[in-house]
Every structure is written in structure tokens, then in C-alpha cells.
Amino acid sequence: MARRKKASDDGAETGGETPEKASLLDAPGADAPETAAVEPIEIPDNCVFIGKSTKPEYILLKLANRHGLVTGATGTGKTVTLQGLAESFSDAGVPVFCADVKGDLSGVAEMGKEKGWIKERAAMIGYDVKFSAHPVIFWDLFGEQGHPVRTTISELGPLLLSRLMDLSEAQEGVLNIAFRIADDEKLPLVDLKDLQSLLEDLAARAKDLTTKYGTVGKVSIGAIQRQLLVLEQQGATHFFGEPALDVGKDLMRTDTDGRGYIGVLAADKLMQSPRLYATFLLFLLSELFEELPEVGDPEKPKLVFFFDEAHLLFRDAPKALLEKVEQVVRLIRSKGVGVYFVTQNPRDVPDTVSRQLGNRVQHALRAFTPSEQKAVKSAAETFRPNPDLDTEQMIMSMGIGEALVSTLDEKGQPSMVQHTYVKPPSSQVGPITPEQRAALMEKDPVAGKYDEAIDRESAHEILQKRTEERAKEAAEAAAAEEASKGGSSSGKSTGGSRGDSFWTALGKSVVRAVVPMATRVLEDAIRRNTLGGHSRSK
Structure with missing residues (x-):
């Protein structure tokens, strides 16, 4: 069985700079060693266990707020890695928020079962899997697969x-x-x-x-x-409405056992509107940055935030927004929040943000084109070199559930990159049923708080x-003006001599206009008759 001991018992347990003495692999892509020869691992109490290389690989809790990056091609094991990290943070009393793009992460709410590959991996690395369910709150912007998430x-x-x-x-x-x-x-x-x-x-x-x-x-x-x-x-x-999500309270909960709640955002439908998805997640970070007090480097994070499909945040983003992202990621560390970007290619994250990500897990990448080969080389260069490891070659040859890992040591320095077998999760791998989801939602801490909208x-x-x-004032003013005009015209029509003078003036005007016209018509008629008589006599 795996045994836990204090990190102070052995300096080598901190993920420091000691080179590998022997590799788990005889050569890149080779078969794993016989499981019977693997000694049970010892895991420090103050860490998040990732897996095993020649030694346990983990993230120190007190440095988990230095952010991280999980990358790899589709189907290489990123989701299982994310699930395992979320479980470990939760067990350490750290709340987690993550986006569930494919629905698979919902399984973290149910106890896992021993399967062949889980048993094999656990034996390979000397890890004792304690199957358990974890406290979960399901969220959904559309209110279909989780509690509605709103903001104003x-x-x-x-x-x-x-x-x-x-x-x-x-x-x-x-x-x-x-x-x-x-x-x-x-x-x-x-x-x-x-x-x-x-x-x-x-x-x-x-x-x-x-x-x-x-x-x-x-x-x-x-x-x-x-x-x-x-x-x-x-x-x-x-998304827009009330009651608005209380970010500082309902995303940072722990249960009665002291385990952190894992907030799972249903993102399968949300991914059809990638701009809305990216804006919402950036909004959450901004809200946390505004609400939380400065705490420096706590013994463990207040919240860990996993941003899946991270490239959507940076794609075609204007300069002002990129600067906002960089600022939030850089400064939110001092609020006790760790941000972990999950994406296929490390180049999806801009350099200004990437250089702030101290804990890195790199799954396999495929390199068939010059562009993909360049991406592999770029990914290899982000790690601290290991003289016993061809990092670039290893990235292209790793199997499912294998990763290159580099984390921050006690001094806050990146450890040398290590080829690592990632631990299996203790919860269910794969999605839960809609009935299970509904039952969990009915008894979680926010049941009924956000379900009904308020207008x-x-x-x-x-x-x-x-x-x-x-409009009412305009109508009243118009009516008053009309009434005033009506009174004036009535006075004029019964004004005696003033009325007579009006009709007299009108008659004179008509005479002046009509008489000249009639005179011209009469003169034309006489002229035509006279000329006509002359012509007939001839």
C-alpha cells in the first residue's frame, strides 16, 4: 500500500533537482517494467500526487497557486489527468472549478470501480487506489445539466x-x-x-x-x-439575469469532511458559442480577483480553476483583452487562486501568460507535418532539460496516460522534466446518468438558490x-395648446367690427385678383371676333 510521509523527511521527495538514477522505460515507447518489482510509493501530506517517474511526481500545495498547464493531443489522457488532479485538490480541502467539455468529468461525483487498466497502472507505480466519490456541484449556463449560472x-x-x-x-x-x-x-x-x-x-x-x-x-x-x-x-x-452567482461563496465551499467541492460546469452545449464560453470563464477569474483579499502564498490554494479548451480564450483576442488576461493571471496568484490551462498545444497559450505557469504536464503530441514538428520542439523547449531524457523524442512516443512532468520545488524553481506514469482516478471514469445528476443536484448546498430567475x-x-x-406630458401640452388656439379663433369670429373688417379685406383681395383676369379674357375674345370677321369678309 502507498504510504504518506512528511516532505521534510527526505529532500528528494520535493520534486527537486536530483537527476534520474534510472528510467521506468528502457527506451522511449518501451513496455513498462514488471509491476511486481515496484515498491509502494510514499506521498507527502502537503502535495497533490500526479504520478510516478523514478520517484513520485507531485505539485506542492503551497506552490499550487503558481498556476499550471496540461497539454496533449486528443485521446492522450488529459481528461483523466485533470480528473485525478481535481480529486487530489478536493481531498486536500481545496475547492475546484472546472469545465466539462465532453461530459466525462461528471463521473467524479461517483465512486470508481476497479478495472483492468486501473489495477495495472496502480500496481505499476505502487499506488493504492482508494475508490471514493467526491463532493460536486453541477453548473450550467443554460440551466439544463446543472444549476443556472447568471451574472448581470x-x-x-x-x-x-x-x-x-x-x-x-x-x-x-x-x-x-x-x-x-x-x-x-x-x-x-x-x-x-x-x-x-x-x-x-x-x-x-x-x-x-x-x-x-x-x-x-x-x-x-x-x-x-x-x-x-x-x-x-x-x-x-x-446568462444575464438574477440571482447572480455568488462567486466568492458558492465556488469556494468545503463539505463536512473538509473536502473541497468540485464545481463542474456543463460545457458541451456552451462550446457551440465559444466566445460566450471564453468570456464567462474570464469573467469568473475577474470576479475572484476583485472579491478576494490579498493572502500572498498560503499553505494551500483557496481555489483551483481548470480552464479546458484554453485556446478559445486567446483566439482572435484583441490586445486589450490579452493584457487583461495576463494581468489577472499574474496577480490572482496573490489571492490564493491557482489557474490551470488545459489545451492541445502549449503554443495555444501566449508567451506572456505561459511564462507564469510553473507546474506543467505534457501528454503526447503527434508530429506528421512541419508545423506539428515545430510545435513539438516548442513544447520540449518549455521544460528544464534532463540530461538522461530526449524530451522532444519522448513527446512523440508516449502512450496514453503517460506524460512529461515538471513542477516547482521547495525553492520555487522548475524541476527537471521527468517521464511519468499518471495515477488512475479514484472516482468513476466516464459520465454519470441524468438521473444520478438530478439526484445529486437536489441535495447539494445550492439547491433551490439559483433555479428560479428573478426579474x-x-x-x-x-x-x-x-x-x-x-408621452403623457406631451399629450397634455398638445391638448392645452389646442384649447388655447380654439378660444382665440372663436373670439375672432364674433368680434363685430373686427370680423367685418376681415370679410371686407377678403372681398377686396378677391376683387383685385379677379377683375384684371376677367378684363384680359374679355379683351382676348373681342380681338378674336374682330380678326375672325375680317377674314370672313375677304
Whole structure:
């Protein structure tokens, strides 16, 4: 059985810089050694166990907030690695939030069963698998496979909303003006219809607002309104509303046994709207950054965040957004939050972000084209070299469940890269049934808290009342003016001599217009008759 001991018992257990004495593989791609010869491993208490090379490989809990990267081609074992890491963090009392792209991660909520490959891998590395279920809260932006996840338009903010709608610089400027006016005029922006109503109101007042806030172009407002309709069709109406997710409380829970809850976001449908998916996850990071206090380097993280399909966050992202991501990743470490990006290729993550990721797990990559070969070489260069290991060759030859691992040692320095067999998970591998999911949702800590939407008075209702009041005031003013005009004309018609003078003047005008016309007609007739008589006599 695996035995746990304190990291201080042996400096070599910290994942430090001691070179490999012998490899688990005689050559890259060779068969694993006989399991009977493998000694039971000793795992320190203050770590997250990943797997075994020539020694246990793990992430020190006190350095887990230095972020990480899990990469590899499809089918190489990234999801199982992610599941195993989530379990270990949970067992250490650290809450976890992860996106479940294919539905497989839902199995973490059910106890695993001994299978042939699990038994073989456990024996190979000397690991005692203690099968267990883990505390899970299921989330879903669409409210179908988990509790609804909502936020308000105000909380998302103009920068992320502009990213979500892919607005131009001019359109983003108008959106910033809209948010400023909403603050100045106390108009709560909760859902999409609030923002739509506000933009409609700004278009009607564009001339009056320009001198105070800057140009409010109706063309830009129209373009934003079109993008809001696109979001509405993609299901964003489910995302914007209340009650909004309490990020600081409901994503950072522990159960009665002290284990961290694993928040599993159903992302299979959400992936059809990749811009919404990326914006939502970045929003969560931003909210955590704003809400959490500075804690420096705690003994263990307050929360670990796994960002699957991470390339969606950076694809075609404008410079301003990339700078925002870099800032959040760099600074959120001091809030006790670890961010782990999961993607196929390490080049999916920009260098400005990648250099901040201290704990790395690299599964196999395939290299059939020059571009793929370049990617393999780039991935190999991100690791601290091991003189006993051809990193580039190993990346292309590893099997399923094998990985190159480098983590931070006690001094915060990257360890030399090691070829590692990843541990099997203790929970169910593969998805649970819809019935199991529903039963778990009924008894989790947030059951009933977010399931029913609330539509309180906000910008849409306030602006609607304001429009109705303006229309009423305009109608009353028009009626008063009409009544005033009616009284004046009545006085003129019964004004005696004033009325007579009017008709006299009118008669004179008619005479002046008609008499000259009649004279000309008579003269023309006489002329024609006279000329006609001369012609007949001839």
C-alpha cells in the first residue's frame, strides 16, 4: 500500500533537482517494467500526487497557486489527468472549478470501480487506489445539466461585453458611454433587455448627450443592437439575469469532511458559442480577483480553476483583452487562486501568460507535418532539460496516460522534466446518468438558490415608465395648446367690427385678383371676333 510521509523527511521527495538514477522505460515507447518489482510509493501530506517517474511526481500545495498547464493531443489522457488532479485538490480541502467539455468529468461525483487498466497502472507505480466519490456541484449556463449560472450586465462590464460581441473601437466607446450614463442616472443593467432599452433611449437623446459624454453615433448603437440580438439567439439571455452567482461563496465551499467541492460546469452545449464560453470563464477569474483579499502564498490554494479548451480564450483576442488576461493571471496568484490551462498545444497559450505557469504536464503530441514538428520542439523547449531524457523524442512516443512532468520545488524553481506514469482516478471514469445528476443536484448546498430567475425593476422598466410619462406630458401640452388656439379663433369670429373688417379685406383681395383676369379674357375674345370677321369678309 502507498504510504504518506512528511516532505521534510527526505529532500528528494520535493520534486527537486536530483537527476534520474534510472528510467521506468528502457527506451522511449518501451513496455513498462514488471509491476511486481515496484515498491509502494510514499506521498507527502502537503502535495497533490500526479504520478510516478523514478520517484513520485507531485505539485506542492503551497506552490499550487503558481498556476499550471496540461497539454496533449486528443485521446492522450488529459481528461483523466485533470480528473485525478481535481480529486487530489478536493481531498486536500481545496475547492475546484472546472469545465466539462465532453461530459466525462461528471463521473467524479461517483465512486470508481476497479478495472483492468486501473489495477495495472496502480500496481505499476505502487499506488493504492482508494475508490471514493467526491463532493460536486453541477453548473450550467443554460440551466439544463446543472444549476443556472447568471451574472448581470453591470457585473460583466463593457470590456468583456465588447469582447463577447466583437465590437469595433468606436462601438466599444459608445458602450462605455452607455455604462457611464447608466451609473449617472441610476439605471441598473441586469439583463439584455435593460441594455437594449438603454441604447434605444440614448439614440433618441444622442444630440443632447454628445456635448457631455462624447459622440453617441446612431450607427454604432444600431451595430451594438444587432450584436445583442445575436447573443440573444445564442442563448445569452440565460446568462444575464438574477440571482447572480455568488462567486466568492458558492465556488469556494468545503463539505463536512473538509473536502473541497468540485464545481463542474456543463460545457458541451456552451462550446457551440465559444466566445460566450471564453468570456464567462474570464469573467469568473475577474470576479475572484476583485472579491478576494490579498493572502500572498498560503499553505494551500483557496481555489483551483481548470480552464479546458484554453485556446478559445486567446483566439482572435484583441490586445486589450490579452493584457487583461495576463494581468489577472499574474496577480490572482496573490489571492490564493491557482489557474490551470488545459489545451492541445502549449503554443495555444501566449508567451506572456505561459511564462507564469510553473507546474506543467505534457501528454503526447503527434508530429506528421512541419508545423506539428515545430510545435513539438516548442513544447520540449518549455521544460528544464534532463540530461538522461530526449524530451522532444519522448513527446512523440508516449502512450496514453503517460506524460512529461515538471513542477516547482521547495525553492520555487522548475524541476527537471521527468517521464511519468499518471495515477488512475479514484472516482468513476466516464459520465454519470441524468438521473444520478438530478439526484445529486437536489441535495447539494445550492439547491433551490439559483433555479428560479428573478426579474426586478431595472433599467428597462425605469426607462419604460420614463417614456410613458414623457408621452403623457406631451399629450397634455398638445391638448392645452389646442384649447388655447380654439378660444382665440372663436373670439375672432364674433368680434363685430373686427370680423367685418376681415370679410371686407377678403372681398377686396378677391376683387383685385379677379377683375384684371376677367378684363384680359374679355379683351382676348373681342380681338378674336374682330380678326375672325375680317377674314370672313375677304
